[in-house]
Amino acid sequence: MNFPFLSVIIFAPVIAAVLILLLPKDRQTEPKVLAAAGAFISLFMAVWVFLAYDRALGGYQFVEQVPWLPVIGSSYYVGVNGMGVMLVLLNALLLFCAVLISWHIEERPREFFALLLLMGVGVFGAFTLLDLLLLVLFYELVLFPIYLLIVNWGWKPLREYGAMKLTLYLLLGSLVAVVGILAIYFTSGLRTFDMVALGGVKFSPEFQRTWFLPIFVGFGVLASLWPFYSWSPDGYAAAPTAVSMLHAGVLKNVGAFTAFRVAVLLLPEGAKFWMPYIVFLMVMNVVYATFIALVHTDFKYIIGFASVAHLGVVLMGFAAMNELGWSGAVTMMFAHGIIAAMSFAIVGMVYDRTHIREIKELGGIIRRLAPAALGFAIAGFASMGMPGFLAFVAEVQVFLGLWKAASLAPWYPAIAIISVLGIIGTAAYMLRAFQYVFMGELKPQFADIPPVGPLDKVAIALMSLPLIAGGIYPLLVLPVIQSGVQSVLAVLGGA
C-alpha cells in the first residue's frame, strides 16, 4: 500500500486552512467552499480506508514512517488498526458536518474555518500516530484552535471563562501525562517513542503501578473523567456549535482512546491494578451527570452532561479489560460521537433561530423545524440505548464485558447494574428535553423562525445514517472493531 492515505487525511485540512488564510480579508463564500473541500477529501479517504482495511489481517495498516527527531528516536509514524479506522472515519464525518452546519457564520469566516480545520487535523493525528512524542504534539495541537474559536465566536456571557477553563484543564491533564510518557521513554531503555516497540517492553510491576495513574487520569481529563469533568459543560455551553460538536463528538474520544492506548496498552499490569478502583470514578460519571441532566433546564448543558455520562460508559468498557468491553468501548466512542455532535448541532439550530436555550421557554418548535426534531429524536433514542441504534450494540457489549470481568474485582457486575439504571435516567432527560422543546403549543414569537436549511438537512442525514445502519446491521462495523481489539489483545498476550 504505497499511497499515503493517512497523510492525505491528516494534511488535506491543513492545506485547505493555509489556502483559506491566504484569501483576501473580505471573502465570505470562498473560505467555506475551501473548508468543505478539504474536509471532504479527508472524509472520502477515511471511507476508503474503512472499506479497504483488511479485517482478516488485522494489526496496524496503512503504515507510513519518516524520521522526525532521530536523535531521540522519534519519527512521523502513522498507522491504524480496526479501532483507529472507526475513529478516523468518525472525525472525518463530523468535521465535514461541522463545516456544513457553520455555513451561516458571517463574522470573520476566514479565521473561523481555518481554525476549525486545524482542530480536525490535531484529532486525526492523535488517532493515527504511533509515535508517542508526535502523538502528544497533535494531542495538544487541538487546544489552541479551540481556545480561539470559543473566545471569538462563542456565547458572549460565558466564552472567556469557559475557554480559559477548558484550555487550562486539558493542558494540565496532558502535561501530567507527558511526564509519564517521558518516564516510559527513559525507563524502556530503547531510546524510541515508537509505541509498537514500546508495547513489547515488559516494565516492572512497580513502575507500571506508579505511572499508570498519572497517564490514565491525565489523558482521562479530556475524556471528562469524574471529577475532572467540569470544564466540559461550561466549555460546551460557551462554544460555538461546530466546536461543541467536534469537541464532544471526537475530542473526548481522543482523550479516552489515548488514555487507553498509552496507559492501558503500554502498562497493562498497572491497568489491572488500578482499573477496579478507577471504575468507581467512571460510575460517578454516569450517575452524577445523569442526575444533573435530569434537573438542568438549559438545552446545551443537558447535552453537555449527557456526553459526560456517555464517556463514563466508554471508559468503563476499557476498564473491563476484556475483548467484549473494549469492543463495546470503541463502538460506544463511535456512536456517542455521532449522538453528541448531532444533539449539539440541533441545539445550535434551535438557538440560532430563537436565541433561547432554556427548555421551558421553548415549545412546539417541531412545527417550524421538523427535520431538527427528527434528528433530535434519532439522537435521543440512540442515546437512551434503544435497540435498532448503534449505541445499543455498544452498551450491550460494555455491560456484558463488565459482567464477565468479575475475576478482576468482585464488584464489576454490580457496576454494570448501576450503569444500566443510568440509561433509564438518560431516557428520562432526553424525552423531557424533547417534549419541552419540540412538543406542545408553538409559541407566537417562534411563528416565523426560518426553516432548517438544505445543508443542515444534509448534515443531519449524514450523521443519522451510520447510527441507524450500524444499529440494524451491526456487522457493518463490528468486524473492523473486533479485528482491532483482537490484534491488541494478541500483543498483550491475552490480558
Add this chain to the structure above:
Amino acid sequence: MGFTAFNPTWLLSILPELLLLALAIVVLGVDLALPAERKRTLGLWTAAGLIVVLLVTLLVPLPQGPAFGGVVQIDGIAGVFRVIFLLGGILVALMSMDFQPLRQDGPYYGLLLFSLLGMSLMAIAENLVMLYVAMELTGISAYVLVGYMRETPQSAEAGLKYFLFGAFSSAVMLYGFSWLYAFAGGTGYAQVASAIGFVRFPLAVLAFLMVLVGFGFKVAMVPMHFWAPDVYQGAPTPITAFLSVGSKAAGFAVLLRALQFLFPALEMTWVVLLVAISMVTMTLGNTFAVWQKNIKRLLAYSSIAQAGYVLIGGAAASQMGVASAAFYLIVYTVMNIAAFAVVVQVSNLTGSEEIEGFSGLARRSSFLGWSLMLALFSLGGVPPFGGFVGKLLIFASAIQSGLIALTVVGVINVIIGLYYYLNVVKVVFERRSEQEQEPLEVPAPSKWVLGITMAAIVLLGILAYPVYQWVWQASAGWF
C-alpha cells in the same frame, strides 16, 4: 602554563569577532558620510553586514580548539551561541529601523555591534580576565543603549538603573574572580578548575556564589532579576528585545561553560542550587507576569520565567541538558523578538504599551495579530511551534537526570504561563476597539523580521530535527 608563540591561525579562529569589529567601524564611518535624512538606512547596513558575518560563521570551516594560549576556546557550543547572537543582532537591527522614537544614527548601531562583539567573546572566553573584559564590553554598550532616548525620562531612568545594577553585580563577580585567582594562581579555566578541588568547601562555594551573581544578572534569574521589569519597560523596545535575547543568551553561554569547565568540582552543589533557583525563577516570573498591564513588563516577567526553563537544562548537567538549553535559546530568540517586533508596531501607532491598546489588533492587521499569537503560543509551549519542542526537550533532559520534582514545577509553570499569554491573545483577537476599521500598514523591515521569525517558529517546531542535531553534535565535545 607559559605563553606559547603567536600563531597566525588564531586570528582565523576568531574571524567572526574580527569581522564584527570591522563592521562596527564601517558603520560608524558610513554614519559620517550619510546625510541626516538617510541615516535610517544604517539599519540595513548593519543587518546586511551581520548577514555576511553569519554566513561566514556558518559556511567557512574555521579552526577549532583553544587559541591565544588558551584565553579563548572555539568549540561547537561557542559556534551555536555565535549564531544565536548574530541572528538576534540582524533581527534587532531591522526592527530598530521601524521604531519611531529612536534617533537613527551611527552610534546606536555601532554600540549594538560592540555589544554583540562582547557577547560573542563571552561565548568563547575560557579565561577569567578575558571573560571580564567581554562582559564589560557587552554591558557598557548596553547601558548606553538602554538610556539612548535621552529625551524620555523612562529611558534615562532605565539606563541608570541598568548601569547601577550592572556595576554592582559586576563588582561582586570580580571580587569572586579574585578569590578564584587566589586559589589557583592563574586565570585560565582549567587551572582554576583543578585548584578548586583542593579548596575548603565553604570558601569554594562562596566564590562560586559571587561569580554566579554576575552571571545571574545577565540571564535575569532570581534573585538577580529586579532590574528586568523597569529596564525592559523604559528601554527603547528594540533594545529591550536585544537584552531579553542577546544578553540572556550570552549569560547562559558563560554560565553553561563555567559550570562544566570552571566548577566541575562543585557539581554536587551547583546542581542542587540551580534546581532551586530554576524553580523559584520560573514560578516568580510567571506569577508576577499574570498581574501586568503593560506588555513590556509582561514580557519582562515572562523572560525571567523563560530563563528558569533554560536553567533546567543547566541543572540537568548532561549533554542532553546543554543541547536542549541551547536549542531552547535559539527558539526563544526568534519568538521573543517576534513578540517585541509587534509591540514596536503597536506602540508606534498608539503611543502606548498597555495591553488594552492591543484591542482589535487582529481586525486592523491580521498579519500582526497572527504573528503575535504565534509568538505568544510558542512562548507558552503550544504545539506545533518551536517553543513546544524546546520545552519538551528540556523536560526530557530533566527526567533523564532524575529531576522529577523540577519537571513537575516546570509543568505547572507552563500552565500559569499559558494563562497570561492567552489573555493577551484574547485582547488581540476578541476585544473590539474604536479604531479597528483603520487598516494598519506594516513597514518593510518589520515585515521581514516577522516573516523570518514566524517561519522559524513553525519550522523549529515541525522540522526541529536538523537544528537539534546540529546543537547535539556541537555539545558532544563537552561530554
